[in-house]
Amino acid sequence: xxxxxxxxxxxxxxxxxxxxxxxxxxxxxxxxxxxxxxxxxxxxxxxxxxxxxxxxxxxxxxxxxxxxxxxxxxxxxxxxxxxxxxxxxxxxxxxxxxxxxxxxxxxxxxxxxxxxxxxxxxxxxxxxxxxxxxxxxxx
Amino acid sequence: xxxxxxxxxxxxxxxxxxxxxxxxxxxxxxxxxxxxxxxxxxxxxxxxxxxxxxxxxxxxxxxxxxxxxxxxxxxxxxxxxxxxxxxxxxxxxxxxxxxxxxxxxxxxxxxxxxxxxxxxxxxxxxxxxxxxxxxxxxxxxxxxxxxxxxxxxxxxxxxxxxxxxxxxxxxxxxxxxxxxxxxxxxxxxxxxxxxxxxxxxxxxxxxxxxxxxxxxxxxxxxxxxxxxxxxxxxxxxxxxxxxxxxxxxxxxxxxxxxxxxxxxxxxxxxxxxxxxxxxxxxxxxxxxxxxxxxxxxxxxxxxxxxxxxxxxxxxxxxxxxxxxxxxxxxxxxxxxxxxxxxxxxxxxxxxxxxxxxxxxxxxxxxxxxxxxxxxxxxxxxxxxxxxxxxxxxxxxxxxxx
Numbered sequence: 001x002x003x004x005x006x007x008x009x010x011x012x013x014x015x016x017x018x019x020x021x022x023x024x025x026x027x028x029x030x031x032x033x034x035x036x037x038x039x040x041x042x043x044x045x046x047x048x049x050x051x052x053x054x055x056x057x058x059x060x061x062x063x064x065x066x067x068x069x070x071x072x073x074x075x076x077x078x079x080x081x082x083x084x085x086x087x088x089x090x091x092x093x094x095x096x097x098x099x100x101x102x103x104x105x106x107x108x109x110x111x112x113x114x115x116x117x118x119x120x121x122x123x124x125x126x127x128x129x130x131x132x133x134x135x136x137x138x139x
Numbered sequence: 140x141x142x143x144x145x146x147x148x149x150x151x152x153x154x155x156x157x158x159x160x161x162x163x164x165x166x167x168x169x170x171x172x173x174x175x176x177x178x179x180x181x182x183x184x185x186x187x188x189x190x191x192x193x194x195x196x197x198x199x200x201x202x203x204x205x206x207x208x209x210x211x212x213x214x215x216x217x218x219x220x221x222x223x224x225x226x227x228x229x230x231x232x233x234x235x236x237x238x239x240x241x242x243x244x245x246x247x248x249x250x251x252x253x254x255x256x257x258x259x260x261x262x263x264x265x266x267x268x269x270x271x272x273x274x275x276x277x278x279x280x281x282x283x284x285x286x287x288x289x290x291x292x293x294x295x296x297x298x299x300x301x302x303x304x305x306x307x308x309x310x311x312x313x314x315x316x317x318x319x320x321x322x323x324x325x326x327x328x329x330x331x332x333x334x335x336x337x338x339x340x341x342x343x344x345x346x347x348x349x350x351x352x353x354x355x356x357x358x359x360x361x362x363x364x365x366x367x368x369x370x371x372x373x374x375x376x377x378x379x380x381x382x383x384x385x386x387x388x389x390x391x392x393x394x395x396x397x398x399x400x401x402x403x404x405x406x407x408x409x410x411x412x413x414x415x416x417x418x419x420x421x422x423x424x425x426x427x428x429x430x431x432x433x434x435x436x437x438x439x440x441x442x443x444x445x446x447x448x449x450x451x452x453x454x455x456x457x458x459x460x461x462x463x464x465x466x467x468x469x470x471x472x473x474x475x476x477x478x479x480x481x482x483x484x485x486x487x488x489x490x491x492x493x494x495x496x497x498x499x500x501x502x503x504x505x506x507x508x509x510x511x512x513x514x515x516x517x518x519x520x521x522x523x524x525x526x527x528x529x530x531x532x533x534x535x536x537x538x539x540x
Contacts, residue, residue, distance in 0.1 A: 010159075100259070100295055100296055101294050101325050102296070102325070102483055103486075107483060108481070108483045108484040111480065112484060113480075115476075116477060116481075
């Protein structure tokens with residue numbers, strides 16, 4: 001029988017804390033530029049919405065990762081979290097893009113925050129994958 | 140040596156709580172110095188770049204623009220703005236003794252509306268006698284800036300079409316300037332004819348930028364170069380005596396305010412780094428001493444099992460070097476991860492020019508602080524190892540310490 005003992009690892013806590021803080025900051029600090037004078041939105045608004053949708057998924061994955069015991073499933077969830085983090089970082093960079101000037105709010109706040117949190121989540125997910133695979137090998 | 144390293148790795152993973160605390164301390168030690176030094180260097184780079192980009196000895200602008208900080212906002216933060224005075228000041232300044240060259244500049248803020256692609260500062264210059272903008276345009280664009288051509292600052296992203304529209308004037312983006320760390324990175328540069336076209340259109344659309352000045356006779360500022368052998372202060376005074384609505388300021392005066400701000404911030408950061416270092420270093424010494432004291436019996440068992448004093452020292456030093464290696468690397472990586480993406484936010488919040496140093500400097504700083512952190516941890520553990528290996532093993536078991 002495997003995974004009899006329920007143990008919370010550092011990566012479990014790191015992933016859930018980072019993803020929840022990230023989601024909160026997306027709505028408070030890492031918000032995009034406001035609408036133009038004519039009321040229309042610039043493309044950073046769509047980038048922000050896509051990133052928010054992905055970060056909600058990351059919170060859900062991290063929560064399941066925290067509660068689940070099976071090492072194999074945990075690795076699978078971490079792989080998914082890693083993929084989502086990389087996609088999240090690529091959205092402002094290439095997939096959708098941001099506004100025209102690097103000094104605009106979407107560059108100074110949204111992009112910077114997305115990069116920092118996406119990289120941190122990706123790093124912890126990667127550590128979890130490596131540690132999880134090692135554990136499985138030992139078993 | 141392989142055995143000592145293996146044992147050190149097992150000790151680190153076996154006591155995860157203790158190891159994490161020491162790794163965090165090493166991360167703080169290395170990351171704070173790396174991050175602090177990088178910010179101070181970026182601020183210094185920003186100031187020297189700002190000095191270079193001003194280019195003129197004296198700047199003449201309307202009193203309102205200089206006293207309200209509009210002019211400084213454009214140069215430092217790239218906040219789009221506009222202010223005008225009558226171009227008759229050009230001839231007045233030209234006639235003053237000691238003045239070598241006078242070149243006008245024209246500032247126009249684009250609108251965040253249908254006529255323009257985005258809100259941006261547009262700076263117009265006269266290609267015939269400009270000596271402030273053209274030298275650095277030449278670094279990236281060797282040809283003449285024709286009518287309808289624009290050159291964009293480093294912070295402005297060029298669209299796939301290579302065209303921008305300002306006040307219904309379609310402009311062709313011909314080059315992008317190198318980063319300066321100042322507000323000028325967020326500006327668009329065009330010759331006077333292009334600017335005049337935009338001005339005319341802005342008047343027709345209904346933007347009332349030119350309340351008191353005739354649009355065809357408007358200039359925003361004058362850049363003045365003083366002849367060799369003349370004092371900048373004397374020429375500045377002479378200009379101020381002749382002008383009524385405009386004011387002349389020397390570049391040195393403009394920079395001195397920023398320089399003071401930079402000195403204060405650099406001092407605070409430097410002090411914080413020193414305080415963090417002293418605290419971390421002290422805590423590391425105390426922590427290592429306490430850990431070694433706790434492990435005195437474990438180490439004595441190793442001695443009885445045949446481990447030499449050298450081997451025990453190597454195990455302790457390997458442990459601390461490995462932990463500082465992980466801590467130093469993660470501390471520096473985290474500092475870099477925060478500073479690089481947030482450099483522009485830092486510039487805006489400090490209201491100071493910020494220009495990150497080159498990759499070579501960053502690499503050396505990264506490696507330097509990383510190696511220093513490893514050395515500090517290595518030396519601290521070596522001192523503890525020297526103290527503990529000097530004790531008699533028999534006494535340790537008999538006295539319990």
